[in-house]
Amino acid sequence: xxxxxxxxxxxxxxxxxxxxxxxxxxxxxxxxxxxxxxxxxxxxxxxxxxxxxxxxxxxxxxxxxxxxxxxxxxxxxxxxxxxxxxxxxxxxxxxxxxxxxxxxxxxxxxxxxxxxxxxxxxxxxxxxxxxxxxxxxxxxxxxxxxxxxxxx
Amino acid sequence: xxxxxxxxxxxxxxxxxxxxxxxxxxxxxxxxxxxxxxxxxxxxxxxxxxxxxxxxxxxxxxxxxxxxxxxxxxxxxxxxxxxxxxxxxxxxxxxxxxxxxxxxxxxxxxxxxxxxxxxxxxxxxxxxxxxxxxxxxxxxxxxxxxxxxxxxxxxxxxxxxxxxxxxxxxxxxxxxxxxxxxxxxxxxxxxxxxxxxxxxxxxxxxxxxxxxxxxxxxxxxxxxxxxxxxxxxxxxxxxxxxxxxxxxxxxxxxxxxxxxxxxxxxxxxxxxxxxxxxxxxxxxxxxxxxxxxxxxxxxxxxxxxxxxxxxxxxxxxxxxxxxxxxxxxxxxxxxxxxxxxxxxxxxxxxxxxxxxxxxxxxxxxxxxxxxxxxxxxxxxxxxxxxxxxxxxxxxxxxxxxxxxxxxxxxxxxxxxxxxxxxxxxxxxxxxxxxxxxxxxxxxxxxxxxxxxxxxxxxxxxxxxxxxxxxxxxxxxxxxxxxxxxxxxxxxxxxxxxxx
Numbered sequence: 289x290x291x292x293x294x295x296x297x298x299x300x301x302x303x304x305x306x307x308x309x310x311x312x313x314x315x316x317x318x319x320x321x322x323x324x325x326x327x328x329x330x331x332x333x334x335x336x337x338x339x340x341x342x343x344x345x346x347x348x349x350x351x352x353x354x355x356x357x358x359x360x361x362x363x364x365x366x367x368x369x370x371x372x373x374x375x376x377x378x379x380x381x382x383x384x385x386x387x388x389x390x391x392x393x394x395x396x397x398x399x400x401x402x403x404x405x406x407x408x409x410x411x412x413x414x415x416x417x418x419x420x421x422x423x424x425x426x427x428x429x430x431x432x433x434x435x436x437x438x439x440x
Numbered sequence: 441x442x443x444x445x446x447x448x449x450x451x452x453x454x455x456x457x458x459x460x461x462x463x464x465x466x467x468x469x470x471x472x473x474x475x476x477x478x479x480x481x482x483x484x485x486x487x488x489x490x491x492x493x494x495x496x497x498x499x500x501x502x503x504x505x506x507x508x509x510x511x512x513x514x515x516x517x518x519x520x521x522x523x524x525x526x527x528x529x530x531x532x533x534x535x536x537x538x539x540x541x542x543x544x545x546x547x548x549x550x551x552x553x554x555x556x557x558x559x560x561x562x563x564x565x566x567x568x569x570x571x572x573x574x575x576x577x578x579x580x581x582x583x584x585x586x587x588x589x590x591x592x593x594x595x596x597x598x599x600x601x602x603x604x605x606x607x608x609x610x611x612x613x614x615x616x617x618x619x620x621x622x623x624x625x626x627x628x629x630x631x632x633x634x635x636x637x638x639x640x641x642x643x644x645x646x647x648x649x650x651x652x653x654x655x656x657x658x659x660x661x662x663x664x665x666x667x668x669x670x671x672x673x674x675x676x677x678x679x680x681x682x683x684x685x686x687x688x689x690x691x692x693x694x695x696x697x698x699x700x701x702x703x704x705x706x707x708x709x710x711x712x713x714x715x716x717x718x719x720x721x722x723x724x725x726x727x728x729x730x731x732x733x734x735x736x737x738x739x740x741x742x743x744x745x746x747x748x749x750x751x752x753x754x755x756x757x758x759x760x761x762x763x764x765x766x767x768x769x770x771x772x773x774x775x776x777x778x779x780x781x782x783x784x785x786x787x788x789x790x791x792x793x794x795x796x797x798x799x800x801x802x803x804x805x806x807x808x809x810x811x812x813x814x815x816x817x818x819x820x821x822x823x824x825x826x827x828x829x830x831x832x833x834x835x836x837x838x839x840x841x842x843x844x845x846x847x848x849x850x851x852x853x854x855x856x857x858x859x860x861x862x863x864x865x866x867x868x869x870x871x872x873x874x875x876x877x878x879x880x881x882x883x884x885x886x887x888x889x890x891x892x893x894x895x896x897x898x899x900x901x902x903x904x905x906x907x908x909x910x911x912x913x914x915x916x917x918x919x920x921x922x923x924x925x926x927x928x929x930x931x932x933x934x935x936x937x938x939x
Contacts, residue, residue: 402830
């Protein structure tokens with residue numbers, strides 16, 4: 289049944305559209321507005337249902353190039369997941385610990401993790417970049433970045 | 441104000457020290473980011489937006505425009521040197537640019553690309569200067585139904601012209617509008633799809649979407665391709681010299697394709713990428729020796745390069761005079777305008793002449809800067825291509841995070857950046873084009889407003905969209921732009937089946 293990738297994606301989108309449409313029908317109505325807040329969402333939900341069904345039933349065959357794009361080795365996917373995890377921890381901690389320290393740590397480790405071996409250059413960049421950005425944002429643009437545990 | 445007075449106002453902005461400085465910064469940053477394989481003009485503009493907070497709108501927008509056409513200019517460098525286009529608008533540049541580089545004529549190829557880009561950009565600015573004011577004065581009488589129809593046409597055009605499946609492009613566009621509906625409805629105050637989460641009341645800032653769907657998603661692709669070669673130190677560029685014979689050879693394609701590029705840039709949905717391909721094919725068709733194309737032909741290099749730069753300035757016509765972007769990139773440009781409190785549209789020319797004309801005038805200057813910078817400095821600028829990928833990836837991630845944080849100081853938005861980054865990556869992997877999404881996201885709110893205004897005018901009668909000729913014809917075009925490509929494919933398939 290779900291033989292092609294487009295059918296699988298079509299089904300997922302159909303479910304999302306159905307949930308969206310269901311939520312649109314929960315939106316409150318006001319008697320005197322000619323077009324209420326729920327009209328456009330309902331229309332969009334129906335449109336998405338139709339389009340996802342069209343994707344499901346379309347007989348367009350995936351091209352070789354498209355197949356190639358989907359073909360990502362498991363190991364690379366894990367690398368990507370690790371990068372996302374690093375970003376996640378950065379976001380989690382940077383207000384607490386501070387922009388400069390967290391950014392230094394992030395740039396150094398993610399560059400090293402992704403295979404950058406010149407550790408001297410890496411250290412220099414990962415220290416100078418946050419300092420430079422901090423100076424530009426805080427002193428030149430007046431946008432404050434979290435100081436964290438550092439005194440400045 | 442006529443065009444002449446307007447240009448005087450414009451040059452007063454562009455030639456002030458601030459104007460010159462920010463054009464220069466814009467084109468340099470644009471060139472550098474555009475050169476990086478994988479990072480396109482949308483990422484370049486989105487990354488630079490936080491820098492403009494608190495700046496005067498005129499110099500800030502002059503800079504942002506510079507980032508945009510600078511990125512298109514710079515994209516050719518990596519196409520030629522690495523066969524890895526910096527942006528999608530310079531894919532066609534690699535067809536003949538890379539073979540030239542392999543023949544040891546990289547310097548010459550870069551110089552030809554720079555001259556063709558300069559020519560296309562400049563011709564296009566002249567046409568922009570003439571067309572944008574005219575369109576502004578017509579558009580001032582457009583009512584909400586015409587605006588709604590125009591935006592609808594923009595969305596269907598970008599969907600039908602996107603690479604790959606039209607259904608997928610339409611899904612991408614509809615999803616973009618669906619994301620806009622999250623938040624408090626500005627007209628009735630109804631909360632939509634917020635689930636009571638305070639962070640969602642204002643909806644998503646467009647910068648989260650732009651940086652997530654483009655910068656972060658592009659970073660993901662870079663992570664996968666991180667072992668691809670970057671520029672090696674010993675690569676010789678060769679002489680930058682362009683002979684008189686070369687100039688003569690490229691003059692024909694350059695002139696023709698500047699016009700083609702401009703027109704395709706003005707039309708919704710097309711833009712630099714499609715313009716460059718069409719120009720390449722155009723020149724190959726009319727050439728006496730088409731077999732030279734793809735083997736390092738000067739014509740084959742000059743055609744897409746003048747065309748994509750012409751399309752870039754052309755795209756400013758609908759943006760400045762209608763306030764409606766026709767492509768993903770100009771959608772993000774519109775976002776940059778709105779961040780600075782400037783609403784482009786038919787009133788911009790009269791209300792904020794210094795911005796309207798300042799941007800146009802600055803483009804003349806920017807193109808000259810790009811030529812002067814690129815011709816002698818290309819060997820040095822190209823060094824940026826030797827930045828190691830892992831370092832580049834880490835820095836782009838940081839730029840994106842800082843950019844989003846500095847709009848709201850809200851950590852929730854950073855998590856959303858990550859979510860949209862993952863979505864953008866998934867869209868790339870499963871061949872859903874991202875530009876329709878960002879265009880729909882930017883247009884979605886405006887479309888809903890125009891739709892409801894129209895309905896209020898007509899007391900809820902949908903006939904308002906077909907009763908007057910302008911909205912009717914626009915809606916017809918919108919409909920046909922979706923149906924015709926499908927019909928052509930269907931006919932083609934039937935013919936194949938008969939054979």
